[in-house]
Structure formats: structure tokens, C-alpha cells
Amino acid sequence: MNLKRTLTATAALAAALQMVSAADIVGKITLKGTPPPEKDIQLDANCGKLHPDGNPKTKFFVTDGKGGLGDVFVYIKDGLTGKTFEVPAEAKVLDQKGCEYSPYVSGVQTKQKLAVHTSDPVLHNVHPTPAVAGNKESNMAQLPKSKDLEYSFENQEILLRFKCDVHPWMFAYVGVVSSPYYSVSEKDGTFKIANVPAGSYTVEAFHRKGGKVTQQVKVESGNATADFTIELKEEAK
Numbered sequence: 001m002n003l004k005r006t007l008t009a010t011a012a013l014a015a016a017l018q019m020v021s022a023a024d025i026v027g028k029i030t031l032k033g034t035p036p037p038e039k040d041i042q043l044d045a046n047c048g049k050l051h052p053d054g055n056p057k058t059k060f061f062v063t064d065g066k067g068g069l070g071d072v073f074v075y076i077k078d079g080l081t082g083k084t085f086e087v088p089a090e091a092k093v094l095d096q097k098g099c100e101y102s103p104y105v106s107g108v109q110t111k112q113k114l115a116v117h118t119s120d121p122v123l124h125n126v127h128p129t130p131a132v133a134g135n136k137e138s139n140m141a142q143l144p145k146s147k148d149l150e151y152s153f154e155n156q157e158i159l160l161r162f163k164c165d166v167h168p169w170m171f172a173y174v175g176v177v178s179s180p181y182y183s184v185s186e187k188d189g190t191f192k193i194a195n196v197p198a199g200s201y202t203v204e205a206f207h208r209k210g211g212k213v214t215q216q217v218k219v220e221s222g223n224a225t226a227d228f229t230i231e232l233k234e235e236a237k
């Protein structure tokens with residue numbers, strides 16, 4: 001028997017079995033309504049030097065101009081009770097570049113390492129400001145070229161804010177989730193929560209300014225689709 005062919009067949013079978021027991025939840029977030037114009041960020045002199053082409057703008061509504069809404073945190077909110085998940089060994093990275101946090105919205109699993117890096121030639125002061133009990137607030141200066149500051153959070157928190165005490169415009173929002181089943185939408189609104197086991201779930205799409213929407217999603221074999229619409233309310237404008 002041809003060994004290579006046997007291995008290929010085995011791999012295909014394994015992939016097929018995987019398909020039956022887990023699938024992706026894919027979808028698109030649509031923004032209904034016109035978001036307010038973004039504002040110019042007023043940088044200080046040192047940070048201004050890092051933006052020779054002009055000051056960056058706020059990123060309250062990241063859109064593709066065709067209805068797609070980015071930076072929406074999407075995660076399985078209910079349906080995983082009683083399950084525990086291995087904590088990924090690799091750290092998620094939050095960078096400080098041009099006196100902005102990057103990414104602006106991201107996710108990490110509870111107890112997983114979050115490494116805050118600096119790419120900047122200026123001093124930052126990293127200050128997570130959790131609102132959920134058990135998640136630790138701290139406040140650490142970070143000099144240029146110094147090593148990453150490492151964080152981990154015990155409890156789920158949507159979304160946990162990081163700020164910089166030197167630069168009052170610097171914020172990042174991190175979704176801390178007790179499972180690996182989360183995603184952040186791209187600029188065109190699309191997202192994918194990968195490899196979700198079969199089951200019935202409540203999936204929530206959370207946008208910091210636009211609010212949250214939930215829906216029931218059933219995952220069987222093949223991908224499940226979950227599209228969301230976030231409607232702008234007056235107070236968001």
C-alpha cells in the first residue's frame with residue numbers, strides 16, 4: 001500500500017471528523033445609522049513628532065462606509081456553562097505605537113498572558129482600569145525600549161479598558177473571555193469565531209458606542225451564520 005496515500009486519506013478523515021464536531025460561527029456586523037464624525041486627537045509635542053503627516057483621529061466607529069462595522073467584540077455569552085478551557089500558552093500582544101494602543105479593540109482569554117509592548121521613543125504609563133471584581137487594577141510606567149509589561153485577568157469582562165496616564169487620549173479595550181470563542185470584527189463588519197463545538201449558544205456582539213445585540217446560534221455540522229445589526233441611538237451621537 002502506498003504510505004503517502006494512506007496518510008493523506010487519514011488526514012482527510014480526521015479533518016472530516018473535525019467538521020462534524022466543530023464549526024465556525026461567521027457573520028457580519030452592520031451599522032444602521034450615520035455615525036458622528038471622528039475628532040482629531042490633540043497630541044502633545046513628543047507624540048506629535050511621531051505623526052508628521054498630521055494627528056490621528058478617534059476610532060469610535062470603524063466602518064467600511066458601506067454598512068460594515070469594525071471593532072465589534074463578538075463572543076459566546078451563554079451555552080458553555082460547566083466547560084473549562086485550556087489557557088493558551090502564547091501571550092496576546094497590545095502595542096503602543098505613535099502614542100496609540102494597537103489594536104484598539106482586542107480579546108484575551110481569562111488567565112492568558114497579555115503583553116503590553118512599547119514601540120515608542122516616549123514614556124508611557126500603562127493603566128488597566130477593570131470594572132469587574134477580581135480583575136486587578138495597576139499602574140506602571142514603561143520607558144522606551146523596556147521589556148513588555150505582562151498582565152492576566154481572572155474574570156470575564158467585556159470590555160476591560162487600558163489607558164495611559166501620560167497621554168490622556170490613549171485607550172484600548174480588551175474583551176476578557178473565559179473561553180476561546182471570541183472575535184473582533186474587521187472594518188467590513190465580518191468576523192469568525194473558529195472551531196466552536198456543536199451546541200446552542202447565545203452570541204453577543206458588543207460595540208462600545210453602539211451597544212450590544214445578542215442572538216441564539218445553533219452550531220451543527222458546517223458553519224453557522226450570525227449576522228448582527230447595531231442601530232445607532234441618539235445618545236451614541
Ligand SMILES: [Cu+2]
Pocket residue numbers: 099123124125164165166167170
Ligand atoms: Cu502613553
